[in-house]
Amino acid sequence: MTPGLTSLPAPDADALAHSERLSALIRHEIAANDGAIPFSRFMELALYAPGLGYYSAGARKFGEGGDFVTAPELGPIFAACIAESVAPVLQQLGASAVFLELGGGSGAFAEVALKRLLELDALPDRYLILEPSADLRERQRERLQRSLSPMLFELVEWLDGPLPNDWSGVLFANEVIDALPTPRFAIRDGEVFEEYVAVDGDRFARTLRPADAFLGNAVRHVERSLERPLAEGYRSEVLPQLPYWIQAVSGGMQRGAMLFVDYGHPRGEFYQPDRTDGTLRAYYRHRMHHEPLLWPGLQDLTASVDFTALAEAGVAAGFDFAGYCSQASFLLGNGMASVFERIERMHDATEQQRRRNEVKKLTLPSEMGERFQVMGFAKDVEFGVAFMAGDLSFRL
Numbered sequence: 422m423t424p425g426l427t428s429l430p431a432p433d434a435d436a437l438a439h440s441e442r443l444s445a446l447i448r449h450e451i452a453a454n455d456g457a458i459p460f461s462r463f464m465e466l467a468l469y470a471p472g473l474g475y476y477s478a479g480a481r482k483f484g485e486g487g488d489f490v491t492a493p494e495l496g497p498i499f500a501a502c503i504a505e506s507v508a509p510v511l512q513q514l515g516a517s518a519v520f521l522e523l524g525g526g527s528g529a530f531a532e533v534a535l536k537r538l539l540e541l542d543a544l545p546d547r548y549l550i551l552e553p554s555a556d557l558r559e560r561q562r563e564r565l566q567r568s569l570s571p572m573l574f575e576l577v578e579w580l581d582g583p584l585p586n587d588w589s590g591v592l593f594a595n596e597v598i599d600a601l602p603t604p605r606f607a608i609r610d611g612e613v614f615e616e617y618v619a620v621d622g623d624r625f626a627r628t629l630r631p632a633d634a635f636l637g638n639a640v641r642h643v644e645r646s647l648e649r650p651l652a653e654g655y656r657s658e659v660l661p662q663l664p665y666w667i668q669a670v671s672g673g674m675q676r677g678a679m680l681f682v683d684y685g686h687p688r689g690e691f692y693q694p695d696r697t698d699g700t701l702r703a704y705y706r707h708r709m710h711h712e713p714l715l716w717p718g719l720q721d722l723t724a725s726v727d728f729t730a731l732a733e734a735g736v737a738a739g740f741d742f743a744g745y746c747s748q749a750s751f752l753l754g755n756g757m758a759s760v761f762e763r764i765e766r767m768h769d770a771t772e773q774q775r776r777r778n779e780v781k782k783l784t785l786p787s788e789m790g791e792r793f794q795v796m797g798f799a800k801d802v803e804f805g806v807a808f809m810a811g812d813l814s815f816r817l
Contacts, residue, residue, distance in 0.1 A: 430706050436719055443473040443718040448620055457617035457628055460713075465602035467717040469553060475718050476554050476600070490707075491596055492682070492789060493530035496779040498752070498760055500533035503680070505756035507591045508543035509805035510678045518545045518677075519590030521580075523597045523670060525550040528561035530595065535573045544576070545590060551580045551670070587673040594670075595682045598731065599723045601666065603658040605699065606632060606640050608651045613637040616656070618714065625714040635661055646688055646729065657692060657699035658724045664734040671738055676801040679740060682748060684792045685726030687816040700725035729817045731796055740798035744808025745817060749790030752783055754810030 432440065447466050451458050468475045492499040511518045520538075525531055531548060538544050552558045558579050566574055605616035607629055614629040615636055632640070639661035644650050651657075660666075671679060685691065691700070703713050705720040713722050728745060736742055746754075761780060767773040784790040794813070797804055 429708055429710065432716060432719055437716075439473070439478065440716045440718050443467070443470055444625075446470060446473065447618075447625070447717060451618065451620055457619040457630065459604060460616040460618055460627065461602040461604045463618040463625070463717075464713070464722050467713075467722055468600060468602070470718070473718050475721055476557070478556065478718060491526060492748075492783060492793070493526060493533070493595065495782055496776060497533040498757065498776070498779050499783055500530045501537045501760065502752045502755045502757050503530075503593065503682075504534045504537035504541065504543075506751070506804070506807040507593070507678065507680060508538060508541040509807075510591055510799075510802045511538065511543040511545055513802050514589050514676060516546060517589065519547050519549060519584075519588050520545040521549045521551060521584065521590060521592045523551050523592065523594040524600075525552045525557065525561045526595075527557075528564035531561070531577065532565060532568050535569060535576065539573065544573075546576070547578055548576045549578050549580050549584070551583065553581075583670050583672040584674075585672070587675050589674065589676040591677055592671055592674065592679040594680070596684075598660075598663070598681060598683050598726045599685070600721070601660060601663070603660055603701070603724045604636050605656065605658055605701065606636060607656045608640075608653055611650075611653070613640045625717075627714070643688065643692060647692060651692065652694060652697075655694075655697055657696070658701060660727070660730060663730055664737045667731075667734045667738045671740075674800060678743065678800070678802055678804060679735065679798040681726075681731060681796050682751075682793060683726045685728050685794060687813075688727050688729035689816070691725065691727045691729075726794075728794060728796055732814075732817050735796070735798040738798075740800050742814070743797035743799045743804045744812065745794065745796045745814045746808055746811040747791050747813065748793035748795055749784040749786070750811025750813075751795040751807070755807055757784070 443466070447463060450466070466474060469477055471477055511520070522531060531550065535548055550561060552561065565577055607614045607616060609629065613632040613636065615632040617628050617630050618625050619628045620626070636659070639659045640651070643659060701713055701722070701724045702709050702711055703715065703720045703722055732742055732745065757780070764773055764776045764780070767776070782788045797808060
């Protein structure tokens with residue numbers, strides 16, 4: 422066990438064997454690439470290697486029995502409020518509107534969102550889920566077929582990639598950008614280096630190599646935006662591929678809106694001088710730690726979002742910036758007040774307390790309320806009141 426990680430529950434033999442199969446694949450790729458691969462490639466394999474990566478294999482990820490809990494897994498409130506926020510957009514777009522969810526999780530979000538959009542008379546023509554994991558796709562299908570009426574279930578389709586043709590609608594992503602394989606960089610002697618992963622005995626180890634122009638220019642752009650150089654020895658993450666990713670997932674969207682929910686910071690806070698090792702972390706059985714090379718395939722790897730970079734990428738993709746606020750402000754401005762009123766009228770005390778706890782986890786600063794933020798973009802549509810509460814765009 423790595424020093425300092427003795428509090429982590431040890432994986433069982435089958436899990437360790439699974440991790441070793443993925444580790445062997447990674448070691449083979451390292452050997453074939455001059456003894457090291459970029460950390461971003463390690464993260465990509467650890468999370469998405471077919472049949473072996475964390476999100477590609479069959480182990481449970483979400484909820485109390487997994488490694489972390491996302492907002493839709495807490496209960497119906499999050500998805501209902503998101504549906505409320507995008508209903509005006511779908512109504513403006515009319516009968517051919519599409520709803521595209523990136524990464525469907527357990528299917529909990531789609532289940533509630535479709536039911537709420539039906540109540541709001543804002544059903545899309547199709548509800549599409551872009552889900553790279555075959556295992557999660559099957560779990561989503563089973564859940565939605567069981568929980569939705571046949572009329573609603575018929576709207577759901579699964580995609581292998583972005584929409585290939587022109588379309589209009591809403592693109593929604595909850596905790597997706599934080600899982601994009603991220604390059605890591607370091608400043609050494611005033612130059613930009615990239616973090617690589619090599620093999621050291623029977624373990625993986627991080628090392629540095631000179632950054633290419635793509636990564637180097639991205640780091641210098643950050644420094645120009647901050648109006649200060651990053652200090653000697655400073656390490657962090659940057660996503661130079663983010664503008665290209667936004668363009669790819671939005672594809673041929675002619676009219677519509679994009680809505681992103683994730684944890685992160687505006688750039689000035691993301692690259693604070695005292696955050697000298699970035700935001701990268703690992704999650705295993707609801708425990709957060711800072712050993713991303715441990716047990717590939719068994720733990721989630723994630724980095725916070727630079728929301729300033731996201732704003733730049735959305736505008737560069739041809740969208741108008743629509744708003745930026747905390748998750749708490751967004752939910753309170755999009756129907757949570759009326760939800761809370763209904764909770765207080767409940768007769769079932771157990772269910773009432775469960776929903777109260779859900780509200781607290783979604784909105785309290787010590788829980789998800791401030792750590793998670795929401796950013797929206799629009800193209801030839803109006804979001805309505807979605808971002809009327811708690812504007813944070815001045816911090817970008």
